[in-house]
Amino acid sequence: MTAPAVNSPPTDWFEARRRAHRAGEAARTPTERVPLESALGRVLAQPLIALCDVPHAVTSAMDGWAVAGRGPWRLRELRAVRGSTETPALRHGEASPILTGGVPPAGADAVLRSELGVLSLGADGRTKLDTAPHAPAGEPAPGRHLRPAATEAARGETVLPAGCTLGPLHLALAAACGLDTVDVVVRPTAALVRTGDEVVDSGIPRPGQVRDSFTLTLPPLLAALGARVGNNEKAPDDLAATLAALRAAAGRASLVVTTGGTGRSGADHVRAALTALRAEVLVDGVAVRPGAPTLLARLPGGALVVALPGNPLAALLSLHTLAHPLLAGMQGLPLPTLGRVTVAEPIAPPGAPLSLRPYRLGPLGALPTAWHGSAMLRGLAEADGVLLVPADGAASGTQLDTLPAFR
Ligand SMILES: Nc1nc2c(c(=O)[nH]1)N[C@H]1C(S)=C(S)[C@@H](COP(=O)(O)OP(=O)(O)OC[C@H]3O[C@@H](n4cnc5c(N)ncnc54)[C@H](O)[C@@H]3O)O[C@H]1N2
Numbered sequence: 001m002t003a004p005a006v007n008s009p010p011t012d013w014f015e016a017r018r019r020a021h022r023a024g025e026a027a028r029t030p031t032e033r034v035p036l037e038s039a040l041g042r043v044l045a046q047p048l049i050a051l052c053d054v055p056h057a058v059t060s061a062m063d064g065w066a067v068a069g070r071g072p073w074r075l076r077e078l079r080a081v082r083g084s085t086e087t088p089a090l091r092h093g094e095a096s097p098i099l100t101g102g103v104p105p106a107g108a109d110a111v112l113r114s115e116l117g118v119l120s121l122g123a124d125g126r127t128k129l130d131t132a133p134h135a136p137a138g139e140p141a142p143g144r145h146l147r148p149a150a151t152e153a154a155r156g157e158t159v160l161p162a163g164c165t166l167g168p169l170h171l172a173l174a175a176a177c178g179l180d181t182v183d184v185v186v187r188p189t190a191a192l193v194r195t196g197d198e199v200v201d202s203g204i205p206r207p208g209q210v211r212d213s214f215t216l217t218l219p220p221l222l223a224a225l226g227a228r229v230g231n232n233e234k235a236p237d238d239l240a241a242t243l244a245a246l247r248a249a250a251g252r253a254s255l256v257v258t259t260g261g262t263g264r265s266g267a268d269h270v271r272a273a274l275t276a277l278r279a280e281v282l283v284d285g286v287a288v289r290p291g292a293p294t295l296l297a298r299l300p301g302g303a304l305v306v307a308l309p310g311n312p313l314a315a316l317l318s319l320h321t322l323a324h325p326l327l328a329g330m331q332g333l334p335l336p337t338l339g340r341v342t343v344a345e346p347i348a349p350p351g352a353p354l355s356l357r358p359y360r361l362g363p364l365g366a367l368p369t370a371w372h373g374s375a376m377l378r379g380l381a382e383a384d385g386v387l388l389v390p391a392d393g394a395a396s397g398t399q400l401d402t403l404p405a406f407r
């Protein structure tokens with residue numbers, strides 16, 4: 001058993017992320033095969049490989065006539081056939097009507113688009129096709145309006161890498177490549193345990209009360225990071241209740257996220273509950289502000305616990321620190337990368353080894369928010385991103401690492 005040591009030194013922020021990622025990797029979720037219609041937002045477990053050439057055959061890019069040789073042409077049939085490789089080959093001097101996306105008969109060497117052709121009755125009593133008087137000289141040039149097969153992808157080609165989070169365009173691409181199902185990562189399950197007797201769910205909070213910030217934020221934000229949030233329990237500020245809520249959540253989910261109660265006051269029970277559950281504490285406080293009391297632990301049954309501080313900004317930024325890398329690891333994704341931005345005004349030393357500061361983008365770069373108090377929401381609610389401000393602060397024009405603003 002590794003009990004949370006009293007006042008153990010906080011873990012470096014970058015190291016805390018790496019530990020969270022490694023803990024996630026050690027608890028990787030399996031994969032499953034799902035129909036394309038159910039795959040939106042899922043993480044691809046295997047590279048997506050085209051099952052056919054795309055396009056599958058040479059196709060016409062225009063409505064008109066497939067033609068062989070130079071005009072005028074004898075029209076072989078009056079109605080377009082949408083596409084069959086069994087259509088007899090065109091002979092030199094013949095044309096056959098074709099629709100956009102249709103497969104031209106063998107022997108066709110171009111498509112004359114409908115606007116540029118004129119039909120008339122030939123001397124032999126058969127329908128004749130000429131290029132219209134207004135058609136550009138030389139129209140149609142060989143190959144005109146014929147889309148060669150496999151120009152977008154060849155059968156067997158990888159069109160999306162593993163780890164891609166599937167959006168609508170990816171799904172349409174998979175369909176175009178002939179797939180009906182995809183192999184995706186099973187979503188990690190998450191459960192919330194919110195502590196705090198002062199937390200209320202509706203109305204104007206009385207002095208000493210606070211409206212809950214987490215039921216409205218954590219389920220959708222965790223879902224955006226790939227988790228499926230099942231339970232969301234509220235535990236009173238009491239050790240037995242906190243212990244029972246944690247135990248129940250760990251029985252239902254592979255990731256338990258708690259809020260509040262990370263301190264060492266008589267009303268804070270998360271540490272004591274983790275000790276009682278014989279948790280292995282992987283991160284006991286992080287050298288960052290806000291979010292210093294954040295904990296990461298593994299329960300004997302394997303469930304991972306991210307204990308977020310009760311202050312809303314501290315908690316939501318700690319989601320970046322620990323839950324994002326952790327969930328990335330569980331889904332076989334790399335440690336999330338940091339962005340980079342130029343700061344538009346000087347930032348004073350934050351009084352901590354590292355400070356996470358929401359910012360808005362102005363014409364000259366990042367403008368750190370004034371609403372960066374640990375208990376605030378306003379700065380993050382309107383942020384374009386989050387700055388990583390080092391202990392010395394930053395001069396105007398300096399480049400700093402950034403995190404995305406999950407909001
Ligand atoms: N003596 C010390 N006091 C504090 C320290 C310290 O080092 N020594 N650290 C401060 C820091 S930093 C933080 S962050 C908080 C951490 O507090 P806890 O995780 O124990 O959280 P609580 O005490 O339960 O609540 C803190 C704050 O957050 C509000 N809260 C809680 N739940 C919610 C919710 N669901 N929605 C909105 N707001 C919530 C709660 O009412 C408190 O105001 O400790 C500092 N103190």
Ligand code: MOO
Nearest residue numbers: 290291292314374
């Ligand atoms: O570190 Mo606390 O998390 O500032 O608010």
